[in-house]
């Protein structure tokens with residue numbers, strides 16, 4: 001069977017070049033006589049793979065020297081707990097922006113460790129936009145400010161970085177970047193902590209990336225398990241226990257590829273082109289509809305509805321017949337969702353748009 005155009009929100013498509021290289025190296029990595037999966041994580045081959053992956057990520061994202069890169073497990077969902085365990089640091093309350101389902105989950109978990117002040121919420125409009133910072137009620141004594149720059153389910157993206165300088169620079173900014181990391185350049189120095197599950201834009205499921213400023217490490221709430229203390233992982237080069245070695249290897253191949261393609265500025269250009277093709281198709285039609293406010297339309301996850309939900313199944317079947325798969329919307333939103341992460345080629349989006357136009361002509 002041919003490879004499909006996979007529009008899944010996650011686990012998502014991986015670049016074909018990466019899969020091919022992994023295939024070629026699967027049973028015997030660079031002539032060392034074994035698979036990366038079989039290597040000791042403390043052996044020199046594997047240590048080299050992980051060090052290179054970290055170096056390439058640091059270069060791609062421009063991560064300053066006073067930040068640690070941690071390769072963890074447990075998904076972004078574990079970070080919903082690990083962040084508060086590590087960052088409340090004796091303070092009473094943390095600030096959260098609520099822009100959708102993932103924000104809500106992060107808030108729910110933080111409430112187990114301290115108070116939460118919701119600085120602003122877009123629930124009034126069914127999470128179809130993000131409140132601008134002038135509407136946020138920030139607490140100058142907050143332990144940290146947490147937000148979700150891209151809500152994967154709602155398709156709501158925030159393209160500006162919150163400015164906490166007014167708070168005397170004392171309050172660190174924390175971002176769940178699971179579905180936006182590596183899609184465009186960001187200024188890491190504006191953040192105290194960034195986390196992301198790998199299975200959207202980094203690599204396979206099972207790896208979770210944390211980028212954390214050093215001074216925020218080491219003040220966990222009492223009773224925090226060793227494995228949930230960032231210090232455990234930062235002091236041991238993410239090798240306190242066995243890291244997800246194969247996932248880190250694949251992520252490393254992705255980082256290399258993105259560098260070879262010109263880095264994150266190039267990714268942003270391509271991602272804007274791809275998302276533009278799809279939004280233009282939606283806007284030009286009276287048949288498809290995007291619920292998201294224009295300034296918050298995600299580059300990565302694009303939910304849309306058809307004029308008549310009774311046509312959804314025919315749409316999905318027609319798409320599938322053209323090798324366009326995983327377009328069904330999240331069960332909470334219904335309709336369709338096309339995820340256009342870095343690994344989705346422009347041709348995949350063009351094929352989707354062509355199909356959508358034809359479907360509209362046939363059923364509009």
Ligand SMILES: *Cc1c(COP(=O)(O)O)cnc(C)c1O
Pocket residue numbers: 010074075076077078102148150151152176177178179197198200
């Ligand atoms: C997918 C996703 C999560 C959950 O990630 P897991 O790795 O499955 O725990 C959390 N936040 C956002 C923004 C996501 O897209």
